[in-house]
Amino acid sequence: MIHRSLVLVAMLPLSAVWSGDLGASEPVVPGYERAHRQGLSNSIQGSLLASELACTACHRDKNSARKTAPSLIGVRQRLSVAWVEKFLEQPQASKPGTTMPHLLGHLQVEARADTIRQLVQYLASLQPPKAMFDLGLRAAVQPTVPRYWEKGDSQRGAKLYHSVGCIACHPVRNGDGAAQPSRLTKLRSQGYDEEEIAEIIRASGASAYVPEVPHSDLAAKYSKQALAVFLFDPDRFRSGSRMPNMKLAPDEAADLVAFLTSGAIERDDWPAVDKKLAEEGRRVFDKMGCIQCHAQDTPMNTTAPDWLTLRPNRGCLAEEPQPADYQLSVGQRDSLRRQISDSTAAKPSAELSLLRFNCLACHRRNGTGGLGIDRWHHFENVGDVDIGDEGRIPPTLDGVGRKLQNQWMTKVLRGEGGIRPFLKIRMPIFRHPDMQALPTQLEVADEGHREKAEDIFPRIEPTAALAISDTGCVQCHTMGSEQLPGIVGVEITGLSERLRPEWFREFMRNPVALKSRTRMPTFFPNGKSSRPDLLDGNVDEQIASLWWYLADSEGVVLPEKLVKGRLHNFELKPQDSPIVLRTFVRDVGTHAICVGFPQGVHLAFDGRQTGPRLFWKGRFLDAHGTWYDRFIPPAKPLGTDVVAVISGPGAHNAKLTDTWPDQVDNLRLRGYRLVSGVPTFRYRVGSTQIQDRMTPHNGGFVRRLEVAGADTPSVWIQLAAGKQIKHQGTKALVDQLTLSSNVLERAEVVGVNPRRIVISTAKMPSVISIEYRW
Numbered sequence: 001m002i003h004r005s006l007v008l009v010a011m012l013p014l015s016a017v018w019s020g021d022l023g024a025s026e027p028v029v030p031g032y033e034r035a036h037r038q039g040l041s042n043s044i045q046g047s048l049l050a051s052e053l054a055c056t057a058c059h060r061d062k063n064s065a066r067k068t069a070p071s072l073i074g075v076r077q078r079l080s081v082a083w084v085e086k087f088l089e090q091p092q093a094s095k096p097g098t099t100m101p102h103l104l105g106h107l108q109v110e111a112r113a114d115t116i117r118q119l120v121q122y123l124a125s126l127q128p129p130k131a132m133f134d135l136g137l138r139a140a141v142q143p144t145v146p147r148y149w150e151k152g153d154s155q156r157g158a159k160l161y162h163s164v165g166c167i168a169c170h171p172v173r174n175g176d177g178a179a180q181p182s183r184l185t186k187l188r189s190q191g192y193d194e195e196e197i198a199e200i201i202r203a204s205g206a207s208a209y210v211p212e213v214p215h216s217d218l219a220a221k222y223s224k225q226a227l228a229v230f231l232f233d234p235d236r237f238r239s240g241s242r243m244p245n246m247k248l249a250p251d252e253a254a255d256l257v258a259f260l261t262s263g264a265i266e267r268d269d270w271p272a273v274d275k276k277l278a279e280e281g282r283r284v285f286d287k288m289g290c291i292q293c294h295a296q297d298t299p300m301n302t303t304a305p306d307w308l309t310l311r312p313n314r315g316c317l318a319e320e321p322q323p324a325d326y327q328l329s330v331g332q333r334d335s336l337r338r339q340i341s342d343s344t345a346a347k348p349s350a351e352l353s354l355l356r357f358n359c360l361a362c363h364r365r366n367g368t369g370g371l372g373i374d375r376w377h378h379f380e381n382v383g384d385v386d387i388g389d390e391g392r393i394p395p396t397l398d399g400v401g402r403k404l405q406n407q408w409m410t411k412v413l414r415g416e417g418g419i420r421p422f423l424k425i426r427m428p429i430f431r432h433p434d435m436q437a438l439p440t441q442l443e444v445a446d447e448g449h450r451e452k453a454e455d456i457f458p459r460i461e462p463t464a465a466l467a468i469s470d471t472g473c474v475q476c477h478t479m480g481s482e483q484l485p486g487i488v489g490v491e492i493t494g495l496s497e498r499l500r501p502e503w504f505r506e507f508m509r510n511p512v513a514l515k516s517r518t519r520m521p522t523f524f525p526n527g528k529s530s531r532p533d534l535l536d537g538n539v540d541e542q543i544a545s546l547w548w549y550l551a552d553s554e555g556v557v558l559p560e561k562l563v564k565g566r567l568h569n570f571e572l573k574p575q576d577s578p579i580v581l582r583t584f585v586r587d588v589g590t591h592a593i594c595v596g597f598p599q600g601v602h603l604a605f606d607g608r609q610t611g612p613r614l615f616w617k618g619r620f621l622d623a624h625g626t627w628y629d630r631f632i633p634p635a636k637p638l639g640t641d642v643v644a645v646i647s648g649p650g651a652h653n654a655k656l657t658d659t660w661p662d663q664v665d666n667l668r669l670r671g672y673r674l675v676s677g678v679p680t681f682r683y684r685v686g687s688t689q690i691q692d693r694m695t696p697h698n699g700g701f702v703r704r705l706e707v708a709g710a711d712t713p714s715v716w717i718q719l720a721a722g723k724q725i726k727h728q729g730t731k732a733l734v735d736q737l738t739l740s741s742n743v744l745e746r747a748e749v750v751g752v753n754p755r756r757i758v759i760s761t762a763k764m765p766s767v768i769s770i771e772y773r774w
Helices: 004-011 030-038 042-052 081-089 109-125 154-161 183-189 194-203 224-232 250-260 275-287 290-294 330-342 350-356 373-378 406-413 433-445 463-471 501-509 539-550 560-567 624-628 742-746
Strands: 579-585 589-596 601-606 612-617 640-644 667-675 678-685 688-697 700-708 716-722 725-728 731-734 737-740 748-750 755-760 767-773
Touching: 030 042, 030 330, 030 350, 042 330, 042 350, 081 109, 109 275, 154 250, 224 250, 275 290, 350 433, 406 433, 463 539, 463 560, 501 539, 589 678, 601 688, 601 700, 612 700, 716 731, 716 737, 725 755, 731 755, 742 755, 742 767
Parallel strands: none
Antiparallel strands: 579 589, 589 601, 601 612, 612 640, 667 678, 678 688, 688 700, 700 767, 716 755, 725 731, 731 737, 737 767, 748 755
16 A cells, blocks of 8 residues: 555656744745755855844855844834833744744743833833824825725725735735734645655745745734734834835735734733833843844944854854854754854855845746645636736746846835736735845846847848738737737737846747747747748847837737727726716616716716716726617626616605605705716705715725715615625624725614615714715
């Protein structure tokens, strides 16, 4: 009988063994674990640990770019003092996997408690900057609701956490936000002993067994506001860390906070500052060397020995380490000792940078890295269109230094470049100065060429390229932001800004040779053109024609198929301003007034019953039926995430009962007026006048209701309807809709199927705002 572990081993490529002891809590440095498993040099393994553990904050090493620790300015406004005290008492117990060393382990219990008390007083005395929680210019274009960090939705946060890339580095979590067992824990639960697990890991060449970066108890650690601001802009508090900017909007950060800190309570539990204790704490802070990591602008302590001159069995690397105990695994300690014994430091390189910043958590390069296959199902594209793995997961970095222009790679790292808007997983922003060198490092590693296109391609008229594009490229690609219906693919105009011409030539000749598993077909099988009628079938000239045709993004003459598609395409696309269209809409009726917004959220207002009937996202409407044939079936939204809002009349002035009326005779729409293209709907019930305006906000809508002329307290306005309503305080969950507003505390729920959440004009101010998200 074949042993189950040997079956797994046979399925996996040979690699190096796991560095840890498969159970102990030790610093988690994913880049080092990859280097260790691949059997990379002692200098690379040691350099990774030296920088990521900030050894070089005290010990100079000109080749190591150290990871700096978080700023402690204003820490009392961000973190719970109870968590800080526990963290100082035992860092690994409070945050498993932390790279913060234990500095107080050598002290007796009473002395340790006194030291923690002094340090807490010093930290409490550090005054925050005035704009510590200001979201800055990036959020100014997307206004946020007051106290946005308290208004996140945990279900949306769960989807976001598992789709935009968080789980490339961090653990997969359950619906309640709890981390799922690690892959190692799962192996143990399946009955494998430690020797069998080590054998499996030794044989694994996939990324599945690189340790995830664990979270601490975020609800116990952070205030909600501080965590939201950190997720929105990690550099605010950790300018030298490895956490990149995930391009989150403020409301997305709030959704993640709700998911990651279920049940968190806001608190201000820090003690009043005792100046004497705070001064003692400052001296302890300096004496223990905390300032070397936590004050980025402080000059380095030049009295400490250089990194490679240390004695490998002393100090932090001793069997009983002092003054700092990182709680290293045996493998980590041995790697550092070997590097020091060899006296070799790894020089800056693409390999080192990619490992240091954990780029290989998402991307594969040279047979290693990439998202674990067990996580692929979390990642899809925006339209859920099957275009293969290329349409779901980040691209490989194989040969990227000879593929992409350096300036384009720089733009991508800055968050400015992107040709794959269909991916839900996001390419983060890397602002760390060490990443500025990565494009050049990749160019050197991959032997990228800098030939000019003029030296490679003869100038050829675009006639042949137009014909090739019309029969091939447009079937899968976007060109100049135009595409055939249902097409989701990479934008291919503007090639000269992105691609090196020599790589383009090789790729067109044989796509699979440069990009394994690609769905890109070859137009030149066996070196022969599939269009011999163009340029006498000359392959090089046809490729040259394609290059010059696709080189620029401006002024591209579209292929015939795209031109015809545009002529027969009546899809309305709000771009610079909203579009308002009266039409027939399914589930709304013949008096629908549809409003499409450039922000990608749209609504259908019921002009007969009054009130918003549908919200949706993505594409707006096709106007063909409205403009040419009003008797075809009613239009329906072209986009996704279509949700019903209200059902039946939007308001009535009768006594409220558990039955909402099907019709209100004195409810009349009095038209709408446009302000900046956005309609304000005006309707009347009895003598009560209502103005109803919906504007895009944080991926949803803010609905502003203004009431005037009410002559009775019994005018009720419907806010939403659904099969299930959960209403508590300032929030209501109505099927897929989440409503947020202070006035919801005065709202009531009536009816059975559907149920409705309504509010009386007698219980609301003359102007109210409700946020709708889904």
